Amino acid sequence: MPRYEVREIIGRLGVVGKLIRKGFGLSPVIGPILRARFKSVAYDLKIACLEDEDQGQAAPDRRYRQEEIEETVVCLKSLMDDVALSSFIAATYAQCHFIGLVRNGFAFCDGVVRRGGSAEDAARLYSRTVNQILSQAETCEHFDVIRFEDVLEDPFAVSEKLFRFLGLEPSTLEHLRLKAKGKRGASGDYGVGFGEVDRHYWFDREEIVRALDPRIDKRQADCLSLSDRRTFGRIAELELARFGYLE
Template sequence: RGAAPTQSANAYVRWCREMTRQQRRLDSQLVVRLEDCLEDPGAQFDRMCRFVGVSSEVLVKVRVKAKSVIGKTGDHAPAFGQLGRKVWVDRDDASAYLDPAVTRRQIERLPLEARERILAIAGESMRRLEYPV
């Protein structure tokens, strides 16, 4: 947020290259996408626990933090509570505090020219991570 589209796209490509470089040195790795965590946090947590070989049953509560997010009209406001407030919630209730559509709304608010510049720079990296382009 706040960076020029080309600057963000170039940073994304650098991050993807570094992730790929590190993956080559590891015996195993797990890619966790923010959008997947927002869509189904419980399933992603279970997936991460399986990957590291621990039971996901140990987690009963999770902490969520009220952050400013972009709303349907483009306004930025906390989705719940006071900005910066941390709340402990039951694991199964965490999705009520998350907004899976926040990334889509940010993309839709970008001018077409900015979207095209981002895809020209970062499209291949996005495809490798299975993002629709």
């Protein structure tokens, strides 16, 4: 990964980024120039990971070599509205594979409300994003959709599934790397599950079970008020039902 999300990479591009946002990245006239600029910056950011203490690790006991990281494919992360940029990404890179990650909408709503947003806004954003993912899954040549809850239940099984989807050999996958993030505690408080926020840590098949919290979605959903839960469920009912999130 180039360390930064798609929105952050575009933000670094100034006027070029603004043109991409306006849809000119697919223009037959200036599109190739905009795509080349995005691709160049993403590549430079990927190579810069060599000098990053956290991002430069290829394995728990080994760092990337220059020639090794040069040969890796670019892995980009798009959140929410940036999912709409998939056509631009597909035009920028040959042989694109897209992975849509969906999680329980009520847990997502808790995160939005906790940051000061409304349940209604959260529901409309969730509904719009899920429908974009489902639409792209039907129209894109290489697109797979997974549930966040399935990752928590058996991360190595999901990883092996994705490796097969990407045409890679999963048998060498002995460790997974997780990013430390804030989460709801058992009493509803908010803190860090492990390590230092925004740093990555390696886990083997046994350790990762202790690092992941399979009840995190329920804990977040339970923090919603009854009013917010009803509002979110009413607006995003179809999308919640599609992935089995309606009780």
